[in-house]
Amino acid sequence: METRNKIRIGVIGGASPDPKYRQIAYDVGEGIAKKGAILVCGGLSGIMEAAARGAKNAGGITVGILPGTSPEDANTYIDFPIATGLGYTRNSLVAMNADVLIAVDGQFGTLTEIAYGNIYGKKVVGIGTWDIQGVVAAETAEEAVDLALKDYFPLIS
Amino acid sequence: METRNKIRIGVIGGASPDPKYRQIAYDVGEGIAKKGAILVCGGLSGIMEAAARGAKNAGGITVGILPGTSPEDANTYIDFPIATGLGYTRNSLVAMNADVLIAVDGQFGTLTEIAYGNIYGKKVVGIGTWDIQGVVAAETAEEAVDLALKDYFPLIS
Amino acid sequence: METRNKIRIGVIGGASPDPKYRQIAYDVGEGIAKKGAILVCGGLSGIMEAAARGAKNAGGITVGILPGTSPEDANTYIDFPIATGLGYTRNSLVAMNADVLIAVDGQFGTLTEIAYGNIYGKKVVGIGTWDIQGVVAAETAEEAVDLALKDYFPLIS
Amino acid sequence: METRNKIRIGVIGGASPDPKYRQIAYDVGEGIAKKGAILVCGGLSGIMEAAARGAKNAGGITVGILPGTSPEDANTYIDFPIATGLGYTRNSLVAMNADVLIAVDGQFGTLTEIAYGNIYGKKVVGIGTWDIQGVVAAETAEEAVDLALKDYFPLIS
Numbered sequence: 001m002e003t004r005n006k007i008r009i010g011v012i013g014g015a016s017p018d019p020k021y022r023q024i025a026y027d028v029g030e031g032i033a034k035k036g037a038i039l040v041c042g043g044l045s046g047i048m049e050a051a052a053r054g055a056k057n058a059g060g061i062t063v064g065i066l067p068g069t070s071p072e073d074a075n076t077y078i079d080f081p082i083a084t085g086l087g088y089t090r091n092s093l094v095a096m097n098a099d100v101l102i103a104v105d106g107q108f109g110t111l112t113e114i115a116y117g118n119i120y121g122k123k124v125v126g127i128g129t130w131d132i133q134g135v136v137a138a139e140t141a142e143e144a145v146d147l148a149l150k151d152y153f154p155l156i157s
Numbered sequence: 158m159e160t161r162n163k164i165r166i167g168v169i170g171g172a173s174p175d176p177k178y179r180q181i182a183y184d185v186g187e188g189i190a191k192k193g194a195i196l197v198c199g200g201l202s203g204i205m206e207a208a209a210r211g212a213k214n215a216g217g218i219t220v221g222i223l224p225g226t227s228p229e230d231a232n233t234y235i236d237f238p239i240a241t242g243l244g245y246t247r248n249s250l251v252a253m254n255a256d257v258l259i260a261v262d263g264q265f266g267t268l269t270e271i272a273y274g275n276i277y278g279k280k281v282v283g284i285g286t287w288d289i290q291g292v293v294a295a296e297t298a299e300e301a302v303d304l305a306l307k308d309y310f311p312l313i314s
Numbered sequence: 315m316e317t318r319n320k321i322r323i324g325v326i327g328g329a330s331p332d333p334k335y336r337q338i339a340y341d342v343g344e345g346i347a348k349k350g351a352i353l354v355c356g357g358l359s360g361i362m363e364a365a366a367r368g369a370k371n372a373g374g375i376t377v378g379i380l381p382g383t384s385p386e387d388a389n390t391y392i393d394f395p396i397a398t399g400l401g402y403t404r405n406s407l408v409a410m411n412a413d414v415l416i417a418v419d420g421q422f423g424t425l426t427e428i429a430y431g432n433i434y435g436k437k438v439v440g441i442g443t444w445d446i447q448g449v450v451a452a453e454t455a456e457e458a459v460d461l462a463l464k465d466y467f468p469l470i471s
Numbered sequence: 472m473e474t475r476n477k478i479r480i481g482v483i484g485g486a487s488p489d490p491k492y493r494q495i496a497y498d499v500g501e502g503i504a505k506k507g508a509i510l511v512c513g514g515l516s517g518i519m520e521a522a523a524r525g526a527k528n529a530g531g532i533t534v535g536i537l538p539g540t541s542p543e544d545a546n547t548y549i550d551f552p553i554a555t556g557l558g559y560t561r562n563s564l565v566a567m568n569a570d571v572l573i574a575v576d577g578q579f580g581t582l583t584e585i586a587y588g589n590i591y592g593k594k595v596v597g598i599g600t601w602d603i604q605g606v607v608a609a610e611t612a613e614e615a616v617d618l619a620l621k622d623y624f625p626l627i628s
Contacts, residue, residue, distance in 0.1 A: 402591075406563070422589040425585075426563075426586040429582035430583060433579045444603070
């Protein structure tokens with residue numbers, strides 16, 4: 001297993017999205033896996049679970065950075081659950097452990113991750129999320145994955 | 158010293174504001190102290206230092222929650238420096254330790270604190286800062302302090 | 315209030331000590347306050363509460379660094395409750411925020427604080443606690459406070 | 472890749488061990504991989520690197536939970552570097568993310584991990600490390616791995 005040099009893409013978003021964004025998150029996860037990147041997320045339900053399910057169905061690898069102290073809290077599509085016991089404070093670590101982030105929908109938790117992504121110098125792509133400085137808007141899952149990866153593989157776009 | 162039941166107001170903002178916002182932060186800190194509230198901030202320079210200086214000049218009490226491991230990192234107007242060693246991740250703790258927040262100017266670090274304030278159910282008042290959902294806009298330092306405190310002392314406004 | 319240059323002494327120990335150690339912790343807290351130092355502790359019950367009660371009864375100042383997200387979790391003798399939301403991981407911050415530590419009784423939580431105290435280069439004095447390298451043993455509360463402070467006020471002992 | 476149900480064994484120890492313990496750590500890592508368990512460690516040099524190297528040479532999977540903010544800090548034998556930005560405070564997370572721990576040599580950092588392992592209810596096996604309550608002593612790498620795993624595979628021993 002050669003994983004160390006793979007690009008890690010963080011997918012951020014809330015636990016209770018509407019079904020439309022759940023499907024987009026699934027497609028984003030699938031796209032990430034097809035590109036050979038590793039999916040990093042918060043490990044719980046909603047957008048996090050949909051993206052991880054998409055990535056696993058496409059044969060990808062998933063890492064979930066959890067708020068609680070128990071790795072068992074992770075959704076069933078997480079290969080590597082990382083417990084932190086930090087509560088919402090763990091959001092900083094989700095951003096820290098991705099090379100680039102894709103935000104899908106989301107409320108204030110997602111906003112912390114968008115902001116930390118910018119603090120840590122990571123590009124943040126967004127679909128249906130906060131329309132603010134520091135977010136590169138995408139319309140579709142495919143566009144989001146392409147935007148996320150084009151700094152790494154310039155020929156993609 | 159009776160401090161336990163005092164209201165704690167967090168002042169959030171960046172280390173390199175322009176002079177205009179530094180003055181506003183000073184006035185906010187002074188206003189907080191005059192109302193008998195405790196000032197909580199990130200303990201470093203810029204908005205944090207200006208607000209703490211204002212609070213101290215008005216006889217107030219100041220708490221600084223620091224990113225580094227050394228209490229000595231705090232600016233000279235902090236009475237109680239709290240080292241965390243968490244880096245930017247400590248921003249969550251600034252929001253956690255205030256009853257209400259006032260954002261002055263600020264970039265992405267301030268945005269994490271605005272978002273955490275909302276996650277933790279705190280009102281966030283803002284002057285010259287992110288114009289987004291979850292921020293109650295104020296025009297002046299006096300208005301900001303009044304908006305911050307009016308849930309606690311309804312007759313103020 | 316001039317607090318910034320006061321020595322900060324951490325008192326560490328468990329939530330369920332036997333009554334003997336509760337009395338010793340009280341005496342340690344009282345001794346700390348009488349010397350003009352600030353008491354730092356974990357802010358909860360048992361040794362932490364007894365020491366804070368001793369310090370307050372002698373007119374001292376107390377800081378409690380809490381595992382939970384709510385400052386209200388602190389015992390009633392804490393002047394400055396600091397919420398962290400870090401759970402047991404906050405033990406590192408207790409050690410970080412003291413110039414010197416006094417361990418009274420205690421189990422594995424106390425052991426993390428003894429170890430972190432040594433990592434951060436702080437002297438750790440102990441009464442009825444782990445008998446290991448990195449702990450300077452004391453027999454009485456008075457001796458513990460004297461040992462804790464003698465690097466700061468060499469003439470005390 | 473089925474990783475979710477694998478046992479995770481934490482190997483803890485310092486960055487500057489003597490050569491004897493480096494070899495033992497290598498053998499422990501190798502033994503962990505041969506049993507099909509995942510190695511979790513602090514991701515840096517010394518015992519952490521030796522154990523990870525042993526695990527990789529035997530075809531295992533390695534996770535490194537790092538003190539800094541950059542995944543690149545991990546030694547070259549770490550498959551999944553997890554940055555925390557917590558400094559020494561991350562030691563709690565190493566213990567949190569293992570089902571059982573093996574301490575090899577080590578100073579106060581290792582002591583925090585031994586203590587956190589006990590707080591989190593994990594068995595801690597030790598070779599040439601702190602001789603205290605809460606550590607099950609082993610003489611050899613093989614014995615340490617067997618002791619670590621025998622609660623999971625009772626027939627091993």
